[in-house]
Amino acid sequence: MGMHGFRMAGADEITGKAYDARLMRRLWRYVRPHRMLGITGLGLLLVSSLNDLAGPYFTQQAIDHYIRPGRLNGYERLAGLWLLVLFVNFLARYGQSYVMNLLGQRVMFDMRNAIFSHLQRMSLRFFDHNPVGVLVTRMTNDVDALNQLLTSGLVAVIGDLFSLVVIAGFMLWVNWQLALVVFAIMPVVMGVTLLMRHQMRDVFRAIRTRIGRINGFLQEQMSGMLTLQLFNRERRALEDFDRLNDDYLRANLRSVALYGVFMPLMSFIGSLTFALILWFGGGRVVQGALTLGTLVLFIQLSDRLYQPIRDLAEKYNILQAAMAASERIFSILDEPASDVDAPGVGRMDAVNGAISLEKVWFAYQGEDWVLKDVSLQIAPGEKVAIVGATGAGKTSLISLLTRFYELQQGVIRVDSRDITTIDRADLRRHIGVVLQDPFIFTGTVADNIRLGQAMPAAQVEAAARAVNADRFIRRLPRGYEQELHERGSDLSTGQKQLLAFARALAFNPEILMVLDEATANVDTETELIIQASLLKLMEGRTSIIIAHRLSTIRHVDRIIVLHKGRVVETGTHAELLARRGVYFRLYELQYKDQAPALSA
């Protein structure tokens, strides 16, 4: 197994600084609009820190002014005042927590919107290189880690420091000699805390890495369970798992032991402190140099003095994780938007639909040319089928015309305008694309046709009727308002295809590009419906069909044969068959068997 769990865990590993001024300045830009909330929260925090002194103070007052002298007139007032402070403290603490949550949520809201919007402006190349899961993690978990920084990290640190100063100052003010006795123990507390923090950091890192390894292993074994079983590897896999599981247990036991030492040690130091106060202070009370109430006050305060020190150590980890998360988030936001137009591109309102490709070269990667020196002219309203074996470069045509990808050499024109000089949103609005995977979004059937566009129901239904999707939609329990599951898992492949046609038709584009993959698992009847719908969709538009259906090919004006990235033949079905070239063989291979189905 060795150390190969390392890189995976390393992706989320916290190794960086707990405070990075550059990152903080960038974060501040998101906090700034909500700074009033921050100030309010901070104010309330300070109020509640002061109120925390109330308990010890009132006890001192009670002992010195009422109980010891044995005079109880006005004692109710003292109790009443304390009750009032308790109530105010409740409000302040509640308000502080609520307001800080509000602040965190608002900042996170803005930040998630910013990331999402930014990603909408990224090109497909970006999405090719960044797995969806990673992008989702940036938007969710990493942003939440930042939230921790705001709600419990930064503010709590300020609050802790403030408490520390207030309590220490108060002690000095009440009795500086006794305060110094208490402070004498402070270095011990700090030393123990720092030592502990150092140890804990390593242990926590080990725990995180090791649980990551367990889960990674588990995930992998589960995916490969059949292989594992067929090769009788159960026992050895269990041994590997035991090793990881026991490693994790050991790390956990170390943390149990560390906490087991730390917590009791801290409470021992607490006891030591109050015993010291009792010894030193007791003598002074007897001498009359100190009141008994003050002694009790010190005993109660000493405990509260250590709390912020302990908390500060814990906050360190939160800060570190948040800094690492913000680093990852900003690295995405820093990626330049790659699917946006250069300034000065022109609008495009009306489109005739003439398309031309001039000496186009294109590769997804390096020099792996997918299209080689391709030139094509398509007249407005012309219907063209592109055919070729798999890997001939057909689909990249769609990617280039819609500017999903940029070509390396050559020019593509729509209505004799170079498409790189046209506003890309405008360009895409005039091109209807039906992809091989008819992507279905969660939402209603109608939503899936109109997408985000404001579109009257009549138009949606008309589109569905035109492509024969209406029939199956009406049979759904809630018709057009039927909610569809993720990825349309409750629809058949054919139904999804029809829905994608309806979507394309509803947007009524002048140019149509269809990836017409012959759909598997579709019965003959549906197949015939899809064929008819596709023809309907092509009516009156410049259409480029990446065709796999003979029926489609027969109905186009011209067939273009791509072979290994080059245009090798063009012509009508009959012409090309007569040439007995590449098309002839493709036909024999892919389309011939479809002939009987067509005549049915």
Place this chain on the structure above:
Amino acid sequence: MLKSARLKAAVWRHRAPLLAGIVAILLANGFALLQPFLLGRGVDAIVRKQPDRLPLIFIAIVAAAAADAVFRFLQRYTVNGVARRIENELRRDMFEQLERLDQRFFQGMRTGDIMARATNDLSAVQQLLGMGLSSIFNTVVIFTAAVVLMLWIDWQLTLLSVSLLTLLSLGFLVLGPQIQKRFLRVQEQFAALSSKAQENFSGIRVVKAYVQEEAEQRSFRAINQEYVDANIAWARINSALWPLFGTLAGLAAVVMLYVGGQHVVQHRLTLGQFVQFNTYLILLSWPMIALGWVSNLFQQGAASLNRIEEILHQTPAVASPPRPLRPEAVRGELTFENVSFRYVDEPIFENLSLHVPAGSTLALVGSTGSGKSTLVRLLARVYDPQEGRILIDGTDIRDLPLDVLRRQIGYVPQEAFLFSETLAENIMLGAPDAPAESVERAAELSQLSADLEQFPNGLQTMIGERGVTLSGGQKQRTAIARAVLKDPAILVLDDALSSVDTRTEEAILRGLRGFMEGRTSIVIAHRISTIKDADQIVVLEEGRVVEQGSHARLLGEGGEYARLYERQQLRRELEEEELPGPALGAER
């Protein structure tokens, strides 16, 4: 939760450290309660002006505190350690069980669901055990002891202040479920937010093609807002929890101060006892909160344990027979006798019968969904047929131990699964003790060695997520080497050459020819070139044998097989045709 036999057994197994922990809890609490008593005596000594007693009291407090710390450490170490050990055992049990379960189980439950049980649910149980085991006991001990001591000092004051403290437990019981409910909504909204982002990124082509970026931003904003709203609704209650505890504890302290002060003045209480009493109240507040917390954790923990036990209680549908036969040597004669099988409703086979003589090669041809892969999976008992039987050398495979059966089958699937280990380790999957030369030979036979120089460390190269990514063809060749090294009596190639080019395929087949000699082989392929030399070719269609015979015979019959052959010849011609211009790299 307490009804779980598994948990009871686990607690019983760890009884020694748990018992030690309980003793530690008793002692630690004893010493903890001693300190306020000593403090009280110190205060009384001051009031009575006897400062010479103070050094002794100081030493006594420090000694009690030290003993308290030692036993507290023992308590944490034993009890929390046991909780971690039980978690470890539970996780192991779960993995062991998952290894026993069959494919039907894995198809019925999504990997994400299983993972959730192995991670979130397990940690919920662990939390409950860690917090619960020590907290409940600790609270009971300290509460009883402190209350007895307090009653002894001043019963009126005790009743008043302790009744206020019980509100702390109540606070959690009342607010806890509310917080939990709202937190669930936060989690649901979080899932919705993730799905929205996930969907957008996966469907980005459609989004861009239809210029829906702005509409998508709007709908994301709406979901984002709902997530924020759910969080704020949660914060509205959750923010009250700790301030409420502080206030309730404070309330008890006010009552204590007010009533207790009067009792001191009336000489029913010494000032030292007053201070002592006050300290007890502080000492009690955390255990009271913890009690409420634990009872809250209880429900979640119980639900989580149920979900875990749901997996642990599954009976594997495929398992070794209780009294298996142990065959001497396997020759590899295969017989399918009237086999009927269905995954759910749709029958895959009905009454299928086939015979493969030992040492011969059977080729299976047919379109996707015709049942070829299912047939070989039945042979390896990935599934059992509903009717009929499958025999190896005349023995029903269900009478053989599962590992003995699978030991004899070298199965190469189309989608080879490789583990994140080295190439060599992957090849040695079924033969972990094979010598290095054998591994190299297997790699040579499968033509994997031709690619080895591409890898930084040859056979020792780490592959998968944290190493080199292999191409489809390289994966297939690794899987073939893996099956070969296993030295099985029966070799199964389930479309195992689909991702290698024709030339490599020929080389692999040439290499395998010697290996297949004397072994029974089943070859599933789409390319006729792969199978034309098989002793027996079977064309399957919707689970039925439609043609059967040798290559020459089937060609002569002019049926489905002959048509397939003809088309492949055409394709081959087309592929081989080079057009003018430079031939450049792989295409997309």
